[in-house]
Amino acid sequence: MxxxxxxxxxxxxxxxxxxxxxxxxxxxxxxxxxxxxxxxxxxxxxxxxxxxxxxxxxxxxxxxxxxxxxxxxxxxxxxxxxxxxxxxxxxxxxxxxxxxxxxxxxxxxxxxxxxxxxxxxxxxxxxxxxxxxxxxxxxxxxxxxxxxNSEPESVQPFSQELPKGFNRATLAKVLQYLKQSNNGASADDVAAGIGVARVTARRYLDYMEKNQMIHVDIQYGSVGRPVNQYFFEE
Incomplete structure (x- = not known):
């Protein structure tokens, strides 16, 4: 062709x-x-x-x-x-x-x-x-x-089990963003990257971490509060 x-x-x-x-x-x-x-x-x-x-x-x-x-x-x-x-x-x-x-x-x-x-x-x-x-x-x-069946495999098992107010498309977008973030991402990073409020990003990240779809690493800087950095769970 x-x-x-x-x-x-x-x-x-x-x-x-x-x-x-x-x-x-x-x-x-x-x-x-x-x-x-x-x-x-x-x-x-x-x-x-x-x-x-x-x-x-x-x-x-x-x-x-x-x-x-x-x-x-x-x-x-x-x-x-x-x-x-x-x-x-x-x-x-x-x-x-x-x-x-x-x-x-x-x-x-x-x-x-x-x-x-x-x-x-x-x-x-x-x-x-x-x-x-x-x-x-x-x-x-x-x-x-x-x-x-185009959604990420890690999202499919949760098709009927998401908490009230959660959206499968948003869940997939958060997961996809973390997949392409080699060094992990904070809630602020995810919110800016997919265009949602920080509180929304944090809700999805907490849910995904509890369900072992991602893992979190607490990073301590020289100044200010520690930051949760989220990583895709291979």
Whole structure:
């Protein structure tokens, strides 16, 4: 299959560069251009006809939701993946209604990005090789079986046992953040990293530590109170 050409639409220059490096580490993908907002992104889609757009949501001048609406309204033939910190249900529903291939939440690991791109490439290869498919073949192409069990294994046993007020998605995000934090993370680090209040992060961390999903190390500095540093339990 030919190289998949990607347009990256992201307003933060540092995030754009990190995303570009992640994408180009995956064989068969090339970032052909970048845009700082949705207006420029739409212009470049029309000019360059990329195969795939990676779209941020929170951008100046024109955000990702409106940009996706315009892509669909104008029948622009391009696939879209959102890469965003937006985690509220209303925004997620809006984006999914607009037909994105995947929704990646910041912060994320290279492995999460890689898996999405590999799945997308496989989907395009299979779709390009046949004229008709049955339900099982379509499910396999779209990764339905895999998605049904896509949560981290350490989270799955707690699917029916979370305390009142806890959310499995938030639990998974805390766990994923700790997995990519080689030196551990404090409650403040986790709160800032996944976009929740410190008290919320602390509740999840305490719960996970009690259930032996993570472990805690009390670190003493030269000044001030000791800090709990949390680590993923291998």
């Amino acid at each position: 030919k190289t998949i050409q990607v347009l990256l639409v992201e307003d933060d220059p540092m995030v754009r560069e990190v995303n570009r490096q992640f994408i180009e580490r995956v064989d068969g993908f090339e970032v052909i251009d970048m845009a700082p907002n949705g207006i420029k992104g739409i212009e470049k889609i029309k000019e360059l006809s990329p195969d795939l757009v990676l779209m941020d949501i929170f951008m100046p001048e024109q955000d990702g939701v409106e940009s996706l609406r315009q892509i669909r309204h104008q029948n622009l033939e391009v696939d879209c993946i959102t890469v965003t910190a937006a985690n509220d249900v209303q925004t997620i529903q809006q984006i999914l209604h607009l037909g994105v291939y995947d929704y990646i939440m910041k912060p994320f690991t290279f492995e999460r990005m890689e898996q999405t791109l590999l799945n997308y490439r496989l989907f395009k290869e299979k779709m390009g090789a046949v004229e008709e498919v049955n339900q099982q073949e379509l499910d396999e192409m779209m990764g339905q079986t895999k998605q049904a």
